[in-house]
Amino acid sequence: MSGQKPKVAFFDFTGCEGCQLNKLNFENELLDLLELVDIVEFREAMDGKADYYDIAFIEGGISTPQCIERIHDIRRRCGVMVALGQCAVSGGINAMKNLHPSEWVQEAVYGEDKYLFPSIPAQPVSAIVNVDYEVRGCPMSAPEYLHVFKSLILGRKPEIKDYAVCVECKLKENECVLDKGMFCLGPITRAGCEAICPSNGQYCTGCRGPVSNINRDGAVDMLKKHGYSTEEALKRMKMFNTNEIDKEIKWGR
Amino acid sequence: MSTDLNINVHHVTRVEGHGNIVVDMKKGNLNKAQLEIVEPPRFFEAMLKGRNFHEVAIITSRICGICSLGHQMTSLKATEAALGLEVSEQTEILRKILIHGSTFQSNILHALFLATPDFFKVGSVFPLVKTNKAVVEAALRLKRLANDIGDVISGRAVHPISCVPGGFTKLPSEDDLRTLRDKIVTQGLPDAELAIDALASVAHEIPPFERETEYISVYSDKEYALYDGDICSSDTGLYPVEKYLEVTNEFVVDHSSSKHARFNRDSYMVGALARFNNSYALLKPKAKDVAAKLGLEAPNYNPYMNTVAQVVEVVHCVEDTLEMIDYLLDTGIKQEKPNQEPTRYGRGIATTEVPRGILFHDYTYNRQGMIDKANCIIPTGQNLANIDDDMKKLVPEIIAEGKDAITRKLEMLVRAYDPCISCSVHMLDVEFIE
Amino acid sequence: MNQKLNNINEMKCQFLDENATYDFLKFLKGRSKVFAPHRKGEASYIYDEVSDVKDVVLQYPRTIQPLKKYFLPPRETLLSFNIDENNFTESEINVEPRIFFGIHAYEMEGVMRLDYTFEQGQPESNYLTRREQSTFIGISYEPDEYHFSKSLGIDIDSVDGFSLYFKKTDNGYYVYEIDAAGQQLMKEFGKGKRVDIPVTKEEPEFTNKIKYHYNRLPQIFEHVYDSKVWEEVAERCVGCGTCNLLCPTCYCFDVRDEVEINATEGKRERFWDGCMLNPFAEVAGNENFREKLSSRTRHRLYRKFKYITNKSGELHCVGCGRCSKYCPADISITKIINNLIDDYADRQQKQVI
Amino acid sequence: MENVVYEKKDLYYPVMSDILSVETLTAMEKRFQIAMPENQPLNHKPGQFVEVSLFGFGEAPISICSSPTRSPNFELTVRATGRLTDKMHMLEAGSRLGIRGPFGHGFDVDVFKGKDVLFVAGGIGLAPLKSLIDYTLDKREDFNKVKIIYGTKNPAEILFPKAIEEWRQKDDVEFDMTVDRADKSWKGNVGVITTIIPPLQLDVENTVVAVCGPPVMYRFVLMALKAKRIPDDNIYISLERRMKCGVGKCGHCQINDVYVCQDGPVFHYPHVKSLEEAI
Numbered sequence A: 001m002s003g004q005k006p007k008v009a010f011f012d013f014t015g016c017e018g019c020q021l022n023k024l025n026f027e028n029e030l031l032d033l034l035e036l037v038d039i040v041e042f043r044e045a046m047d048g049k050a051d052y053y054d055i056a057f058i059e060g061g062i063s064t065p066q067c068i069e070r071i072h073d074i075r076r077r078c079g080v081m082v083a084l085g086q087c088a089v090s091g092g093i094n095a096m097k098n099l100h101p102s103e104w105v106q107e108a109v110y111g112e113d114k115y116l117f118p119s120i121p122a123q124p125v126s127a128i129v130n131v132d133y134e135v136r137g138c139p140m141s142a143p144e145y146l147h148v149f150k151s152l153i154l155g156r157k158p159e160i161k162d163y164a165v166c167v168e169c170k171l172k173e174n175e176c177v178l179d180k181g182m183f184c185l186g187p188i189t190r191a192g193c194e195a196i197c198p199s200n201g202q203y204c205t206g207c208r209g210p211v212s213n214i215n216r217d218g219a220v221d222m223l224k225k226h227g228y229s230t231e232e233a234l235k236r237m238k239m240f241n242t243n244e245i246d247k248e249i250k251w252g253r
Numbered sequence B: 001m002s003t004d005l006n007i008n009v010h011h012v013t014r015v016e017g018h019g020n021i022v023v024d025m026k027k028g029n030l031n032k033a034q035l036e037i038v039e040p041p042r043f044f045e046a047m048l049k050g051r052n053f054h055e056v057a058i059i060t061s062r063i064c065g066i067c068s069l070g071h072q073m074t075s076l077k078a079t080e081a082a083l084g085l086e087v088s089e090q091t092e093i094l095r096k097i098l099i100h101g102s103t104f105q106s107n108i109l110h111a112l113f114l115a116t117p118d119f120f121k122v123g124s125v126f127p128l129v130k131t132n133k134a135v136v137e138a139a140l141r142l143k144r145l146a147n148d149i150g151d152v153i154s155g156r157a158v159h160p161i162s163c164v165p166g167g168f169t170k171l172p173s174e175d176d177l178r179t180l181r182d183k184i185v186t187q188g189l190p191d192a193e194l195a196i197d198a199l200a201s202v203a204h205e206i207p208p209f210e211r212e213t214e215y216i217s218v219y220s221d222k223e224y225a226l227y228d229g230d231i232c233s234s235d236t237g238l239y240p241v242e243k244y245l246e247v248t249n250e251f252v253v254d255h256s257s258s259k260h261a262r263f264n265r266d267s268y269m270v271g272a273l274a275r276f277n278n279s280y281a282l283l284k285p286k287a288k289d290v291a292a293k294l295g296l297e298a299p300n301y302n303p304y305m306n307t308v309a310q311v312v313e314v315v316h317c318v319e320d321t322l323e324m325i326d327y328l329l330d331t332g333i334k335q336e337k338p339n340q341e342p343t344r345y346g347r348g349i350a351t352t353e354v355p356r357g358i359l360f361h362d363y364t365y366n367r368q369g370m371i372d373k374a375n376c377i378i379p380t381g382q383n384l385a386n387i388d389d390d391m392k393k394l395v396p397e398i399i400a401e402g403k404d405a406i407t408r409k410l411e412m413l414v415r416a417y418d419p420c421i422s423c424s425v426h427m428l429d430v431e432f433i434e
Numbered sequence C: 001m002n003q004k005l006n007n008i009n010e011m012k013c014q015f016l017d018e019n020a021t022y023d024f025l026k027f028l029k030g031r032s033k034v035f036a037p038h039r040k041g042e043a044s045y046i047y048d049e050v051s052d053v054k055d056v057v058l059q060y061p062r063t064i065q066p067l068k069k070y071f072l073p074p075r076e077t078l079l080s081f082n083i084d085e086n087n088f089t090e091s092e093i094n095v096e097p098r099i100f101f102g103i104h105a106y107e108m109e110g111v112m113r114l115d116y117t118f119e120q121g122q123p124e125s126n127y128l129t130r131r132e133q134s135t136f137i138g139i140s141y142e143p144d145e146y147h148f149s150k151s152l153g154i155d156i157d158s159v160d161g162f163s164l165y166f167k168k169t170d171n172g173y174y175v176y177e178i179d180a181a182g183q184q185l186m187k188e189f190g191k192g193k194r195v196d197i198p199v200t201k202e203e204p205e206f207t208n209k210i211k212y213h214y215n216r217l218p219q220i221f222e223h224v225y226d227s228k229v230w231e232e233v234a235e236r237c238v239g240c241g242t243c244n245l246l247c248p249t250c251y252c253f254d255v256r257d258e259v260e261i262n263a264t265e266g267k268r269e270r271f272w273d274g275c276m277l278n279p280f281a282e283v284a285g286n287e288n289f290r291e292k293l294s295s296r297t298r299h300r301l302y303r304k305f306k307y308i309t310n311k312s313g314e315l316h317c318v319g320c321g322r323c324s325k326y327c328p329a330d331i332s333i334t335k336i337i338n339n340l341i342d343d344y345a346d347r348q349q350k351q352v353i
Numbered sequence D: 001m002e003n004v005v006y007e008k009k010d011l012y013y014p015v016m017s018d019i020l021s022v023e024t025l026t027a028m029e030k031r032f033q034i035a036m037p038e039n040q041p042l043n044h045k046p047g048q049f050v051e052v053s054l055f056g057f058g059e060a061p062i063s064i065c066s067s068p069t070r071s072p073n074f075e076l077t078v079r080a081t082g083r084l085t086d087k088m089h090m091l092e093a094g095s096r097l098g099i100r101g102p103f104g105h106g107f108d109v110d111v112f113k114g115k116d117v118l119f120v121a122g123g124i125g126l127a128p129l130k131s132l133i134d135y136t137l138d139k140r141e142d143f144n145k146v147k148i149i150y151g152t153k154n155p156a157e158i159l160f161p162k163a164i165e166e167w168r169q170k171d172d173v174e175f176d177m178t179v180d181r182a183d184k185s186w187k188g189n190v191g192v193i194t195t196i197i198p199p200l201q202l203d204v205e206n207t208v209v210a211v212c213g214p215p216v217m218y219r220f221v222l223m224a225l226k227a228k229r230i231p232d233d234n235i236y237i238s239l240e241r242r243m244k245c246g247v248g249k250c251g252h253c254q255i256n257d258v259y260v261c262q263d264g265p266v267f268h269y270p271h272v273k274s275l276e277e278a279i
């Protein structure tokens, strides 16, 4: 990348575009960022297409056969691939539909016309191609995205946190929402959001996925203490992370 | 002059979500002129089934990141209606400020960053950073300011955090509100003026096209309705929100993963221009001045003018927000907890004006406070038929201009509606099959 | 282990009623920055700088973060750098005199344990500079179901480290002058009413207790390294690290370089870290030397009761109860210790038989 | 509090030092020769390490691979594995980097004096050992027999081929090595390092062993040494842990009650043998 500005492209797949918007919400930094890179493709904000990208940011998850073709094509043409936001990282909230049989879901939405619009289980980008770095969160965490962006421009690996939201929450000395009688997924959810929900008096909904090596049984136990059945506890843990919670997780102990 | 025309714009740029424009004309016969929605369906209503009322707005906010706030508000209102949860006056005012912030931010994003490049004849806002830096910077500051409103009041502008059923989990401090107010006055107003002047200087680039249609929006006689009100049709008047299914009449068409809608005519329009046409009288004075300056009069039948109506609304939102902040500062922020004790379980329907138009959420809760049935009707879906009808009228009118110009004007037309395709992909009245 | 020197039951004191106590706070505020407990949210307390004395809470169970946040901040810039010029600027640590008011005995002991850590070996100036010019004024408290400092030899009225000590009585406080600085403060304030005979007052009972005398704990820890108790705790622990971060004597940290948006300037920052967190003991090659929650919990407890104790001669738990109060999984440190004691006693008995 | 003496100069400020030369050793490793300001000697002991720092890329502990006997300058051998080390590999002679240290507890050379010395090195573990090997060779008369055994994954990963050639040539050094996987050019031993321990002729009571290698290696090497009946008391090992400070504060490198950065990285084996988390 030396000498020339890195060529950067943004692509969107299945998602709500909140991550795209969050990225445009760095109004104060946007012009500085533009100084450091060449944005060569960004459908939501500009016309035009390019053949090669040093860094490809992928927003949204994989949920149709066409998505699969497209992501392969991008992977072939990019240097570093970064998944932005929980839809891209784990399938995100879209993956909630994986909890139901797909026939049922499609019929529920389109009735008799269900065959008009094929849909496959919602999957993370990494299920299809190799992803170099991930910025988690729904929407993707703004501070973490900036960190990754700056790290890549410097040519170094970003530092992606792998400990619980509680850590950031305690560093900020928030009142723990458990003390207010709410439940919270902060203890098992990956930090990086600067505990934005507990900081605003709301419980952590687990939108950044579980930390690696979680104690899933312990987590269910913890939620039971707050009055949730095992089933309800798992449902809550899965809201943004059906794929991650459902897959075989290495047990923490 | 050729009488054959074949246009296929794959994935229209500078819009939210994925759509293609397809025009097919043979021997002067227009076989096809339509916007095909290819956004992957996401099945939200199915996902809501069995979810606790605390979670519902968190999920529905993810229908669309651009209008996440509007979805959240509508969702909260529907849940509150279904569960009999009363909210305080303070909560309502804070929510109205939020809606204003969201309309403000989305309208700015669309009018100044996505649509304006067309008037300057460039492919994106990026070249304008060089040629019109002061305006871009002002626009960026405006967008930041709009987001600040969301940050201060709900913790985050995209997928807001602290607004929950029954109220707020955290209230802004009076200091926060004062800072916000100062910023709006000292920075927001001058920046808005700069942006309006820039737009006025290119307003002649807006294509002079007209097609009268039915305009549908939320209406209230107390204010320029965004947060709440009745359904208003420019053709047939007011309807209570409970009648929303009779108004929208959604139907599946094979070229769109999003459903279409129609009421009194073949199609209707929602969004800034519809609101402007229906509620012009209730705009704040400064907003009316700006409308006059930009050549927008009610009623206006040019869909391209939707962008201008958005800018007028920005001015209205800023003015109204200042008034509401002043009111809150006068009365003082009361520390109150969200009211989350349901008094009933059943059906609740709510409507809100989100930036792209009228939005409906309709939930039925069971006795455990879980969703049994859900339906969301999104503005862009309601506009799709109208866009197709506009194209059908427009293409023959400009056929002499050649394929490139036609393509450009069609793209501009689609963009003028500020379609939010990701959220339009949903379903209608679902019967959940047990 | 050290015998504490001061016993206030033999000391004379002065009396300040509730209003005079707030006047005293105002007086302190006139002299220097004052830090004291404040309310945070609905049910929590934090130490914060006093801006309006009315906001100071005199009676509180415990704060979220311990006092260590003032000497070892949760996030701190070690140095600032410029990548293009390849140089750095030292970060200035300026301290002015600070008075910490309303401090509980265990909290004071916590600070003194932390002092040991930053003084021994290679003393660290960041911490020690911040520790300079600090005056501590203690206050009594009602122990709740989490406090157990008495089991560790720290009474409610342990006054080591304080300059003044406020002991709650009906409608006011008995104020004890512990050192010369405290004496001076009271003299200048001048509104204290002398109480002529020493007052004796029963300490309230602690409901949370450790079964054995604290002198025996290091010995217990000699024998429970492979206890089944660790596995039992690990079944419930979710590894969130709360217990580390809020502990007044935990001091582990992480260091990260973060650059500005121009990718040229930046800061080297340190953050609190904790041995309960999964990546803490990872090394290159993805090997993790304390992958299991059982070994992480064991490490945490051994650091409180054995590893540092062997060197410093003092227990490095002060019984504040934060780790138990704030644990989302309701894991109680006293239960762990009492279970270890039971396990130990069981095994001793089996050996005898 | 009052009576503690501490320097105002902070522990965490690096000294900006010059890279004199960079030598590519393998695809993964480079050797850096470094001079402290005004060519001041680092005054290190074999086995000690420094904290290398590059602004924006962090810090990492790196063993000093040269002997204090050789020059005021010192050498580091670095494998590119991450943030700091990748960036280091992009530096050239003339660049500057930050150095803190030397830190840690090196090899206690007095214990080795008059004894037979056996060096067991695996992979990049040869780098830290090289400081002691060179020291031993520079003060050859202080030591009895010197044996070096070395194992790498494959022939392409052999560090210091020139030094190895010298060791092979010397009459007073016994050198042997092995690779886990051979290629066509390789004529020597094939197999993990423990395969070349059994044939060694050792005066077990009188031999002191220094071991350094990747974490997985220790368990097996120690078993092999035990089989040779080398007393635990004669074994020294150098351990590696993640470190954030190098001065016994950050807690990351703690193994039970020992700090690798202070009590190690070189440990007398009996000291860590009973520590469950050590090896």
Ligand SMILES: Cc1cc2nc3c(=O)[nH]c(=O)nc-3n(C[C@H](O)[C@H](O)[C@H](O)COP(=O)(O)OP(=O)(O)OC[C@H]3O[C@@H](n4cnc5c(N)ncnc54)[C@H](O)[C@@H]3O)c2cc1C
Pocket (backbone or CB within 6 Å): A157, C279, C282, C283, C284, C285, C286, D049, D057, D058, D059, D060, D061, D062, D063, D064, D076, D077, D078, D079, D080, D081, D082, D083, D084, D085, D086, D124, D127, D128, D239, D240, D241, D242, D243, D265
């Ligand atoms: C006493 C001592 C002496 C050493 N001597 C040498 C030497 O002479 N030569 C040499 O090359 N190396 C040496 N090392 C090893 C070196 O310090 C590490 O490899 C160090 O991590 C390199 O830093 P880095 O920033 O380049 O890599 P990092 O970016 O830290 O990454 C190194 C590896 O650790 C993983 N990793 C990154 N961050 C984390 C994390 N937070 N938690 C867990 N794993 C993570 C990465 O994926 C990668 O595999 C020594 C280590 C010690 C303790």
Ligand code: SF4
Pocket (backbone or CB within 6 Å): A165, A166, A167, A169, A170, A174, A175, A176, A177, A178, A184, A185, A186, A187, A195, A198, A204, C242, C328
């Ligand atoms: S609020 Fe949630 S994230 Fe914060 S400390 Fe409590 S449990 Fe952890």
Ligand code: SF4
Pocket (backbone or CB within 6 Å): C236, C237, C238, C239, C240, C241, C242, C243, C244, C276, C323, C326, C327, C328, C329, C330, C331
């Ligand atoms: S606070 Fe509780 S759950 Fe969290 S790491 Fe500590 S013991 Fe485990």
Ligand code: SF4
Pocket (backbone or CB within 6 Å): C243, C246, C247, C248, C249, C250, C304, C316, C317, C318, C319, C320, C321, C322, C323, C324, C333
């Ligand atoms: S171990 Fe727990 S009780 Fe002991 S000092 Fe630390 S936080 Fe307080």
